[in-house]
Amino acid sequence: MRTVLSALLFTSFISSGAYAQEIVWVQVEAEPTLSGAQDRVRVYAGRLENVNGYYLGSGWYGIALGPYTPQDAETVLRDLRNAGVIPQDSFIADGSRFQQQFWPVGVGAPTTAQPIPGSDAARDTATADQDAEVADVIAPEVEPNPIPAPDETLGEARASEAQLDREAKQQLQIALKWAGFYDAAIDGAFGRGTRAAMSAWQDSRNVEVTGVLTTQQRADLLNDYNAVLDGMNLQTLRDDATGIEISIPTGVVEFAEYEPPFARFDPIGDIDARVLLISQEGDQTRLFGLYEILQTLAIIPAEGARNRADRAFEINGMDNKIASYTFARLENGQ
Known part of the structure; x- marks a missing residue:
């Protein structure tokens, strides 16, 4: 009997004491689905300024405020935490993981430091915007974008x-x-x-x-999905030592060593990604024990979705340093 575990860990370390660029963000949430992130980002946008949403990779979508200067970001983070407006585990992010923007819709997110909401600079900006609105009060209405005709009936x-x-x-x-x-x-x-x-x-x-x-819509959906995998060079690997067959992102990791019951794959480029394969004898009791033990490890953050079934489990974990995915199952009906 054999219990099979595969864990794909994407790690990005951020130092809160030093910033490599002039602008940073206050990241307040990450959601495992686009629809969930869209629901949450609308909530934040309804009560806060400078709200943005970005795909973070590995199936996660982040909600962030900014950008701000590092000093202003610390102020925003402290004030909003103290007011109970954002989660206590919100943190300063350098934006290195931000990929496709999904919020705001239809306009580009700001790329220069924004004034702290409520500050004199923010009020001056708001006044200028109001003056522009008054000047344009007689501007003609813009018709909403019509729904385009489909490529097929x-x-x-x-x-x-x-x-x-x-x-x-x-x-x-x-x-x-x-x-x-x-x-x-x-x-x-x-x-x-x-x-x-x-x-x-x-x-x-x-x-x-x-x-x-339609045919074009199916192509667009799949193109969006496959775009995330570009550069990963996913290849199916059969590891005889562990008895595991799995798709490995060979564009970012390579085999390092066997350390029974582990087979370890380490990063080969700028993305600090790692893969661990584990195979060992066991039954359902051992599988469930493994599920509990893994969640105590530092490499699997406490935040994220968990799902345990009778013969398999999945663990998604994410914090400001690590995004991980773990899957395990019993093989051969045992």
């Missing part, structure tokens, strides 16, 4: 979808799940849950909501 979309095999349908479900629109089984069956996810994705893209993706 609903009938054509259904016909092209019918040509997909089960693997292609599963890939679409995986991409929808990654984007935060789907949370059911990856089974290649387009039932009510998948149709609802497709509708939600279409609505987020300001296209006609039909619940059936």
